[in-house]
Amino acid sequence: MQQKSCPSSVKPTDTAILAQVTKLASPYKGKEDMLIQVLKKVQTVVGHSSISKDVAIVVAEAMDIPLINVYEVASFYSMFATTPRGKNVIRVCKSAPCHVKGAAEVMEAISKALGVQFGETTPDEKFTLETCECLGICAVSPAMMINDDVYGELTPEKAVEIIKNY
């Protein structure tokens, strides 16, 4: 796994959101095997900001499990953001079949159009650029996923056109 940095809070999370997180996590007190499912819901509650330290503390207390366990899980899976993400997450496949069909050029065009590098978020917090591994549509590669929508047979121009719809 690509290790992510410690989820330290940049700015404190809104108390209303923390209260929502508590409400969401409390029914699972003592049920550690529900942690991933709880964090998935928490991620939607905190929206595009991250599961920061204050959020993790609330989850740990509500579920009565050690904070380190929450941190371990939140930092392990790519689904959980430990740094803030934009409203839309663009994930371009960089696996071998897409790579040989020109994924690099597509990434370059997107990066240029949005003015940020992969791994970064646009200043207006509208887009985060990420790379990912195979999306399973290699026969129509190069491919990308924006939130839950998949797009294939990309060219640099087509990719930039698609992004305009978000």
Add this chain to the structure above:
Amino acid sequence: MRLLLGFGSCGLAAGALTVSESMQKVLADTNLQLTLVGCNGMCFAEPLLQVIDDAGENYYYGNLNEDIASNIAKALLAGQIPQQNLLMQDANDFLAPQTRVALAHCGLIDPENIEEYLWVGGYTALKKAVLMNLEEIIAEVKLSGLRGRGGAGFPTWLKWQNTRLAPGKEKFLICNADEGDPGAFMDRSLLESDPHSVIEGMVIAARAIGATQGIIYVRREYPLAVKRIGKAILQAKNKGFLGDNICGSDFNFNLRLVQGAGAFICGEETALIASLSGKRGMPTFKPPYPSERGYHDLPTNINNVETFANIAWIINNGGLSFGDLSNDENSGTKVFALTGKIKRGGLVEVPLGTTFSKVIYEIGGGLKNGKEAKAIQIGGPSGGCLPGKLLSTLKINYEELASVGAIMGSGGLVVMDDSTCMVDIARFFMAFNKDESCGRCTPCRIGMVRLEELLTEICQGQGKEEYIPFLETLGKHVKSTSLCGLGNSAPNPLLTTMRYFPEEYAAHIKEKRCPALKCQALLDYSIDEEKCTGCGQCFKVCSAGAISGMRKQAYHIDSSLCIKCGMCQSSCLFDAVKISSKGVAM
């Protein structure tokens, strides 16, 4: 007449949604209806429409767009068989040599409608299985010789029997749909195109091992599969194929769907169980095997999606017939996802024992440029790269593949031509494996970093001759000392490329040359004076100041200043920038 439009992720990504809308517009209020199906494997021609006329004749229309699709719909309405975008030859060459068991219904039925699955004989195997006793089911699967299709090829019946006989008050069943190998999409396609066949296989397995609860663990990158499987579970429950008193018997089985959270290693069975338990997806040492102690410490049987998709066929047709499908000691069929520089890429199901050349040249139509394949990569990041010259004799067989240093793996098959650099490909897979290593055991965590570093140095022209024996020793050590299957197989791409393409490693290390013209640092850029029009575009984009010359005359690249960024080549409209890899004089 049936009109079947491919509506799998591959079709949708290629634009099937707009195609369906334009056809629906034409067909609204007529007696012709469009059925939205999964993928029939012809991904190379998406968006794809299959027309079955009343005489049972098949017509395939590929690479559709809105306008063409609307014209085709109009012609069909008028009782004609349009010729535009008709792909008879390709479809026949691609489909006719295949033997379809797991993919039998893919692309032929609406995956969101259980009635269509019942119409093609769905759930008859389950009805049969509830009347059989547990030993009989396992004996049938044993007769079939079915081995796990998720990678390792463990005999399915034995796993079922071990779980059944293991002490435990309850047994658990898991379907592994975490398909993460780059280039593999068999499981996605099965779940999207024929989810009920996987569910039926699972219910039969549950009956055989005595499980009352099961989980399908689906990768998070597969939202469409999640949606269709979720729908299928509900429909099966309503029809009494899941839940209590299945098919009127006293057998109960409940199935739920869990979505992964994004980690390749969770495809490994013990890591998958850790993840289901709300933990980091870290593999644990085996034994105990999941069949002894798995989810919630209960005896747990884990099988792959494709393994389950074969079960109903086996129960319906008998185990022996499954063996008869192949002319080989390995029985049955295997699905491959054919990608790379191939003419007809998509899903291919062939009997085990088939030669690779049949799959690549007959079914796949060979390479796009008509050349011979330089190599194939089988089994994903834990598989191997095999040279083209082996393909005509090498059979798709677990033991034969192991003997040449590769593995069957889950079914990814990437075809490469001479524009692929084998050292670069080895580096690419090592980088993948390094990123996906969970970090638990040292050989895998540290070893993979070192392997990637050394390969990167070689690609950059800084490799030394002593790297070769060192890479081999280190690769073998990582294989033999890692905790789980990831580390045990991760060095395979490296070891096989070293074994079959030693001359490429030698060229990079000794001559500082990349024969495939892939490794940027080893390339030389020059300008073809004949083609150069003197437009000055390259001069403008060169940030290193390596290009000199005057407008209207041929420009020149000073190789001592060139940083090999490639900008001049991509900016030249006249194809005048040449790349070569001359290397250094020895």
